[in-house]
Amino acid sequence: MSPSGFNRTRGPFHGQDKLPGWWTGLRGVPLALFALPFVPAFFLALISGEGRLVGGCIAALAGVGLAMSRLARARRGDARRAGVLLGIGIGLAAHFAGGTAPIGAVVLGLMAWGGARLLYDGVVEVAPPPPPRPAPPPDALDPMRARLAALRSGDPRLLPAAQELGGLLDELAQRPDAAGQARRVLVVGIDGLERIGLRLSQGATPPETLPVLVDDLARAARQSAQDLRGAETEALAIQVKVLQDRLHQEGIS
Amino acid sequence: MNRNPPSVTLSAPVRRIAGFALLAAGIGFTGLMSFVHVLVELFD
Numbered sequence: 001m002s003p004s005g006f007n008r009t010r011g012p013f014h015g016q017d018k019l020p021g022w023w024t025g026l027r028g029v030p031l032a033l034f035a036l037p038f039v040p041a042f043f044l045a046l047i048s049g050e051g052r053l054v055g056g057c058i059a060a061l062a063g064v065g066l067a068m069s070r071l072a073r074a075r076r077g078d079a080r081r082a083g084v085l086l087g088i089g090i091g092l093a094a095h096f097a098g099g100t101a102p103i104g105a106v107v108l109g110l111m112a113w114g115g116a117r118l119l120y121d122g123v124v125e126v127a128p129p130p131p132p133r134p135a136p137p138p139d140a141l142d143p144m145r146a147r148l149a150a151l152r153s154g155d156p157r158l159l160p161a162a163q164e165l166g167g168l169l170d171e172l173a174q175r176p177d178a179a180g181q182a183r184r185v186l187v188v189g190i191d192g193l194e195r196i197g198l199r200l201s202q203g204a205t206p207p208e209t210l211p212v213l214v215d216d217l218a219r220a221a222r223q224s225a226q227d228l229r230g231a232e233t234e235a236l237a238i239q240v241k242v243l244q245d246r247l248h249q250e251g252i253s
Numbered sequence: 254m255n256r257n258p259p260s261v262t263l264s265a266p267v268r269r270i271a272g273f274a275l276l277a278a279g280i281g282f283t284g285l286m287s288f289v290h291v292l293v294e295l296f297d
Contacts, residue, residue, distance in 0.1 A: 034276055037284030041291045048295040056287060064280070090283050097287035111279030119272030122265065 023063025028068030031086065041097060047180040063089015071120065075128045079120040087113030141173055147190050154197045154218045157206065164221035165189045170231070171225045175232070182224040189217050200217075 010182070038060045045053035067082035091109025094100045100108065139145075148169060151162040168186055200206060263271070 034280035037288040041288040047290045053291050094283045099290045108279050108283050111275050115272045115275030117278050118268045
């Protein structure tokens with residue numbers, strides 16, 4: 001037998017019933033064996049063309065199939081659900097395919113339900129898997145990142161400013177709560193560079209002041225990034241000071 | 254992983270045998286009865 005058979009470590013049975021995991025999938029086999037007469041009955045009912053008989057056989061086979069799938073899944077409460085499904089299916093089959101009176105159908109359905117409850121009570125079941133985690137919200141900086149990537153692959157005269165704005169964007173990404181001057185520099189810089197890049201791509205002759213403007217923008221972006229880092233450094237210094245004072249008060253240092 | 258607590262205070266072997274017998278009677282008898290009934294309806 002393959003290692004995934006007997007040596008499975010996460011199967012519902014393993015370690016409790018001392019049985020391999022694949023055994024769980026065979027829990028419903030007795031139901032299938034008992035339900036074998038429904039198979040020829042179903043085909044004969046098809047030949048007869050009687051809707052009641054066909055419906056009754058389908059109810060029985062569906063009840064048994066659903067119960068088997070619940071038993072094979074073996075999640076918490078599945079054995080009880082399987083019993084209910086089986087009882088309903090057998091009751092309907094007894095009335096429609098077996099031709100019993102309603103009370104007889106109810107009794108046979110209850111027998112099937114009780115039998116499943118007795119046979120499968122106490123079996124090992126696993127907890128249902130946790131619900132899937134919700135998808136993370138889209139990053140608000142993603143559009144800016146895409147625009148900056150387009151600028152970087154655009155006119156090389158705008159590249160220095162685009163690079164510095166990229167650095168500022170990285171700083172902002174690390175501090176999503178940061179707003180104010182840095183974000184304004186980023187928005188204004190990207191908007192302006194996009195417009196300039198558009199004109200340049202349409203063949204405009206750049207004015208002499210363009211390199212100065214690009215340098216100014218790069219410097220402003222660099223300064224904003226440094227300010228963000230400086231604010232973090234300042235906050236850290238305050239934390240260190242507070243902790244030192246606390247330790248001093250407690251007499252630890 | 255947890256063990257589905259038994260709702261009937263019977264020993265495990267008795268519970269299994271009783272459940273097996275009830276299932277045999279409930280499903281098996283209904284199946285045979287349906288088979289015979291369908292046969293009768295078909296050849297009647």
